[in-house]
Amino acid sequence: MHSIxxxxxIVASADGKGLVCQAGGLLLVQTLRVTGLDQGMSQALxxxxxxxxxxxxxxxxxxxxxxxxxxxxxxxxIAILRNSPELFGPIASDPxxxxxxxxxxxxxxxALRAIRAxxxxxRSRVWMLAADRAPGAGGTLIPVDLDxxxxxxHSEKQQAAPTWKHTFGHHPMTAFIDHGxxxxxxxxxxxxxxxxxxxxxxxxxxxAARLALTQIPSHLHKQxxxxxxxxxxxxxxxxxxxRRRLKYSIGFTLTDDIQAAILALPADxxxxxxxxxxxxxxxxxxxxLTGMLDLSSWPKGMRVIARKExxxxxxxxxxxxxxxxxxxxxxxxxxxxxxxxxxxxxxxRHRRRARCEDRIRTAxxxxxRNLPLHGxxxxxxxxxxxxxxxxxxxxxxxxxxxGSPARRYEPKRLRLRLFSVAARLTRGSRRxxxxxxxxxxxxxxxxxxxxxxxxxxxxx
Numbered sequence: 001m002h003s004i005x006x007x008x009x010i011v012a013s014a015d016g017k018g019l020v021c022q023a024g025g026l027l028l029v030q031t032l033r034v035t036g037l038d039q040g041m042s043q044a045l046x047x048x049x050x051x052x053x054x055x056x057x058x059x060x061x062x063x064x065x066x067x068x069x070x071x072x073x074x075x076x077x078i079a080i081l082r083n084s085p086e087l088f089g090p091i092a093s094d095p096x097x098x099x100x101x102x103x104x105x106x107x108x109x110x111a112l113r114a115i116r117a118x119x120x121x122x123r124s125r126v127w128m129l130a131a132d133r134a135p136g137a138g139g140t141l142i143p144v145d146l147d148x149x150x151x152x153x154h155s156e157k158q159q160a161a162p163t164w165k166h167t168f169g170h171h172p173m174t175a176f177i178d179h180g181x182x183x184x185x186x187x188x189x190x191x192x193x194x195x196x197x198x199x200x201x202x203x204x205x206x207x208a209a210r211l212a213l214t215q216i217p218s219h220l221h222k223q224x225x226x227x228x229x230x231x232x233x234x235x236x237x238x239x240x241x242x243r244r245r246l247k248y249s250i251g252f253t254l255t256d257d258i259q260a261a262i263l264a265l266p267a268d269x270x271x272x273x274x275x276x277x278x279x280x281x282x283x284x285x286x287x288x289l290t291g292m293l294d295l296s297s298w299p300k301g302m303r304v305i306a307r308k309e310x311x312x313x314x315x316x317x318x319x320x321x322x323x324x325x326x327x328x329x330x331x332x333x334x335x336x337x338x339x340x341x342x343x344x345x346x347x348x349r350h351r352r353r354a355r356c357e358d359r360i361r362t363a364x365x366x367x368x369r370n371l372p373l374h375g376x377x378x379x380x381x382x383x384x385x386x387x388x389x390x391x392x393x394x395x396x397x398x399x400x401x402x403g404s405p406a407r408r409y410e411p412k413r414l415r416l417r418l419f420s421v422a423a424r425l426t427r428g429s430r431r432x433x434x435x436x437x438x439x440x441x442x443x444x445x446x447x448x449x450x451x452x453x454x455x456x457x458x459x460x
Contacts (some may be wrong), residue, residue: 020084023423023434024446028066029088030453031396034129037122037388038062039459044114048103055092060100061115061385063091068367068389071415075101075372086425086432105377115384119391120215123186126395127217129456133402135177135186141225141247143178144188144212145356146232148199149364151371158376161195170371171197172383173204175212176359178352181276183407184397185359187390188212190368190383192376202236209241225249227353233331235298242299242333249332249350252304261292262306262327273307274348284309286347289329301333307347358410363390365411399456400449406442417442418449 032038042058049057066088067078075097081088092100104111127134136142153160153169160169175189189211193204209226216224226232226241230251241248252258270285289304306329330350360368367386371379393411401407406418421443423436436443 018424018426020087020423020425020434022070022080022084022419023087023436024419024421025066025070025081025084026087026434027396027400027418027446027449027453028069028392030450031392031399032062032066033458034399034453034456035122035125035395036459037118037392040118040121041115044118045104045111047114048100048107048111055090055096057100058118059089060092060097062388063088064097064385065388065392068386069392069411070419071411073367073370073372087434101373101378101381104381105375108377112380112384115381115388116211116214119388122395123215123391124217125459126398130398133398135179136220136223139223142216142220142223143180143225143227143353144175144209144216145178145185145353145359146173146175146205146208146212146226146228147353147356147360148173148193148197148204148231149360149368150195151364151368153195153371155374157371157374157379159194163195164199167195169195170379171195171199172368173197173208174356174360174363175208176356177212177216178355178359179394179398181352184362184394184410185355186215186394187359187363187387188215190363190387192371192380192383194376199231200234202234202240205232205234205237206240209237209246213244221246223247225349227350227356229353238299238302238331242301247333249330249334249346249353251350252329252331254327254329257293258289258304258306258329259327261289262308264292265289265306270308271343273309274344276348276352278345278348281309286343288343298331299333301335302331303333303336304329304331305343305347305350359390362393362410363387366390366393396449396453400452404445404449406445406449418446421446 041062042056045057045061063078063081067081070080072080076094078091078097082091132138148171150163150165150167151170151172152167162168163171171193173191173193177186177188179185189208191208191211197204213221224246226246226248228250230253232250233252265287270287272280273284273286275281286305286307289306293304295302306327308325308327311326332346334346363386366389371382373379373382397407421436421440423434426433426435436446
């Protein structure tokens with residue numbers, strides 16, 4: 001083996017020309033074009049563009065989203081786009097960016113509604129372009145997963161407070177549209193809340209669900225499946241969901257009545273549960289408790305389904321564990337029936353809401369880990385930009401990477417393999433050519449994805 005110490009000394013100099021860093025960012029630029037989000041955001045935010053301003057307000061917002069998608073985590077990280085104007089266009093200065101965020105924060109709900117409306121219009125177009133690969137295609141369900149998460153603050157930011165996990169920061173409520181096992185997911189809503197906000201606050205669940213529904217075309221609302229953990233299992237939230245005639249699968253707290261029903265349930269009533277591949281899972285069972293409980297004060301048609309399983313090796317036992325088994329339960333309005341209406345299928349459908357944890361993790365890798373501003377309203381604008389960045393990544397994968405392992409890549413891997421590639425810009429025949437490094441292992445995959453996006457028409 002040859003030690004690197006024996007190699008010739010490499011002399012570094014900062015005089016390279018015609019080179020582009022983050023060349024894979026062209027995938028995001030092309031996604032903005034085909035979705036119409038670049039133009040739509042500029043039109044939506046036109047009223048907040050100062051007179052004689054050089055940069056469009058909407059472009060600054062989408063540039064920030066691209067910077068976050070490429071790995072930035074503060075406003076100043078927009079600088080990673082500034083050195084490649086041929087790729088990303090003219091980029092606003094840091095003071096201009098800061099002033100815009102303050103302006104949008106001062107505008108309050110009006111600016112948030114404008115940003116969300118532009119996102120919803122772009123989402124509708126993406127799903128139209130994706131056709132049979134889009135969420136809800138062919139009448140399938142559109143899972144919308146709600147969950148809260150903690151964003152730790154290391155300074156006295158507005159409405160930062162002690163959290164239920166004995167940390168200090170904020171406690172936003174999130175809503176993600178799941179693409180299923182073959183894909184990732186879209187950020188339907190990121191609702192910023194104070195750090196001491198409750199995990200089971202029905203009003204916040206309703207607000208997040210309502211914001212998520214505004215991101216989905218109205219004709220698809222009947223296919224929406226709302227999924228939450230037991231924090232959403234409140235009477236007020238379930239009443240709201242059923243009034244909207246939405247399908248739901250929501251975790252439920254193990255009450256004394258439910259524990260008594262479980263103990264009284266005959267052994268032959270338990271059915272074998274499924275694993276993630278819909279195969280019988282040894283050591284796990286499901287059963288319905290609906291007929292054994294008084295549910296008269298709950299929404300009509302609500303079913304209670306329990307799951308029991310042997311705790312995993314090393315798992316800490318709980319006081320609710322009975323006879324060496326761990327019990328959980330959820331409620332749903334889906335009626336009994338054949339096919340995927342069986343108990344094991346319903347329980348598997350509910351358990352897949354755990355993918356929301358993956359979406360939260362990727363959002364934290366895309367700017368949500370740290371709220372960089374002091375004001376609460378400013379950080380809510382930041383959350384909207386984070387949601388936009390998450391959407392850009394998901395839309396790019398949906399439109400350009402279908403059939404590729406990269407369709408399921410999380411942001412860290414996308415950045416390492418597709419976005420961070422170096423390239424050279426050359427001019428010839430009155431056009432620019434991006435020459436990606438030939439030795440890059442994923443060069444051809446990048447070129448193919450860019451070609452797919454360029455083949456899609458931009459909205460007129």
